[in-house]
């Protein structure tokens with residue numbers, strides 16, 4: 001009888017121990033925080049939590065880089081276009097890490113405009129790091145300067161450029177660089193670019209500011225604007241929105 005009791009006790013203890021130590025599905029479930037709901041209405045429309053930087057009506061979110069005066073590019077029929085000579089424009093707001101959507105269109109220009117002089121503009125992350133905008137449809141130039149290149153740093157994986165007169169989309173995921181208190185670089189910026197639905201830059205490291213001549217370099221900075229380049233070509237834009245991204249959770 002005593003033996004049996006000991007045996008049963010042993011069995012029960014083993015079961016209890018097994019129950020206590022065997023991993024359960026819920027051990028690895030994380031419930032907090034709960035991601036907030038965002039309405040994503042689909043292609044061509046901004047998600048519900050996006051900041052609209054151009055809605056087709058005005059350039060109130062943008063200023064001239066030169067002197068901070070209202071942006072002087074032309075707004076017409078839901079689109080805005082570079083007015084050559086008026087200079088770069090940038091957002092009034094500044095951003096850190098973000099997801100950016102923008103649409104651009106090259107003008108149909110005379111054949112003598114070639115290479116970097118054909119549909120050239122650019123979108124700069126934090127006012128410093130350029131994703132090239134160029135009419136790269138049948139228009140050879142240096143590969144690290146064609147459309148969707150990280151200008152003079154990374155060649156796009158493929159050339160997905162639309163014909164002049166047709167729209168292109170850029171969807172950009174950008175992680176800002178981090179700097180230490182003494183101004184030295186702690187972590188470089190990273191960028192992913194999707195051009196017309198095609199991945200052209202896959203989480204590449206940005207080596208520093210965009211330079212026409214010489215090597216890129218990092219100079220410590222905080223949040224910065226989205227900047228669009230006046231490169232003397234009548235490039236058009238529409239449907240621009242941005243979503244600030246929180247720091248990734250570990």
Ligand code: MG
Pocket residue numbers: 120121122132133229231
């Ligand atoms: Mg450019």
